[in-house]
Amino acid sequence: MDAVEKDFAESLLHIFDNVLLTEEMALSKGYFSDLSIAELHTLNAIGPYEARTMTETANILGITIGTLTVAVDRLVKKKYVERQRDTKDRRIVRISLTRQGKLAYRMHSKFHRVLVKRIMDPLSEEERKILTRTITEIDSFVEEQYKKYSSGEQYKKIVRDDTEV
Amino acid sequence: MDNSKKKTVEPSEEGGKPAAGFDRKEIFDVLSSMLSELLDMKKESFSEDTMIFEELPLDSLQLYELVVDLEEKFSIRIPDEAIEKIQSVGDVVDMIANAEK
Numbered sequence: 001m002d003a004v005e006k007d008f009a010e011s012l013l014h015i016f017d018n019v020l021l022t023e024e025m026a027l028s029k030g031y032f033s034d035l036s037i038a039e040l041h042t043l044n045a046i047g048p049y050e051a052r053t054m055t056e057t058a059n060i061l062g063i064t065i066g067t068l069t070v071a072v073d074r075l076v077k078k079k080y081v082e083r084q085r086d087t088k089d090r091r092i093v094r095i096s097l098t099r100q101g102k103l104a105y106r107m108h109s110k111f112h113r114v115l116v117k118r119i120m121d122p123l124s125e126e127e128r129k130i131l132t133r134t135i136t137e138i139d140s141f142v143e144e145q146y147k148k149y150s151s152g153e154q155y156k157k158i159v160r161d162d163t164e165v
Numbered sequence: 166m167d168n169s170k171k172k173t174v175e176p177s178e179e180g181g182k183p184a185a186g187f188d189r190k191e192i193f194d195v196l197s198s199m200l201s202e203l204l205d206m207k208k209e210s211f212s213e214d215t216m217i218f219e220e221l222p223l224d225s226l227q228l229y230e231l232v233v234d235l236e237e238k239f240s241i242r243i244p245d246e247a248i249e250k251i252q253s254v255g256d257v258v259d260m261i262a263n264a265e266k
Contacts, residue, residue, distance in 0.1 A: 031226050048233075049242065099233055106229040106245075113245060 012138075019115070026111055032104045034078055040108050042071050043080060048102045051084060051094035080104060187239060192258045199234055200254075203227050213255030231257075241266055 001009065023037055032040075045060040046052055058068045072095055075081035080101035086092035097105060120128055187195075193213065201208040204221060217223060223231075232243050235257075241264035251257055 048236075099237075102233045103226065103229050106232065107226065109245060110225065110229075 023111065030107070032107065035080070035104060039071065039075060039080070040104065042068070042075060043097060043101055043105050044108065046081065046095055046097055046101075048097055048105050051096035053092060053094055057095065075101070187261070189258055189262060192239075192261050193254070195238060196235070196254065196257055196261070199231060199238075203231060211254055213253065213258060215254040217251060217254060217257070235261060239264070 020037065027033065027035060027037065027040065035043075042057070042061065045057050054065055054068055054072070058065050061068065063071075072081055072083070076083060079098055081095055082098050084094050084096070086094060120131075123131065197208045197211040200206070200211055200221070200223075204223065204227070206221075215221065217228075228248070232248060235241070236243055239261055241261060243260065243264060247260050247264070251260065
């Protein structure tokens, strides 16, 4: 790794850590201090409009129905989410955000918009394009790695390669 | 977010009312009642020219309370980009009159 790559690697790791930390701090000092980041992301996956089924929501979050059920139970207790049975098919349970849940969703999405605005504002049109293209490429690359790890065979292969080094 | 089911509210044929069925006066009436309750101010304190952020003590949570309640009341969707353009009470009335259902 040369010096530029080293700086880049350090900055990238800092960004991951600091965005999460800042989000958590903003949350704990704000109006919705009883919500964790994971719970906020569950609210985001449910979204502020049409009620969603548990399966849809679990798929968006990439978690099992069992894990989601536990999360939703907690969010219902805290009055951020409500459950309704489908009027036509009583076996289907849909979940949607309460007024309080919608407020938390809106405030959280504002956090992300302010972050983007602060990063983009000092840049020229050309710089914005380059940054967006670069970020999109990083995103695809990380997503690819994630997919490799989530499929069993590839996962084993990567682990074996690592141990050989 | 799924945008495929959204449709823009067009003025309906009869009476020039928006499809949601509310005219500007009705919208203003509901809006000033909501602001009055939210800010504990008299309904008469608001006009279409009232500047929301300069003249009213509305914080960002109250702004979103207003947005969520307006969405519910008028069965519309108010995107964040529309909120960012708001300056006066009249702008909010326009936003609701032109909102997506």
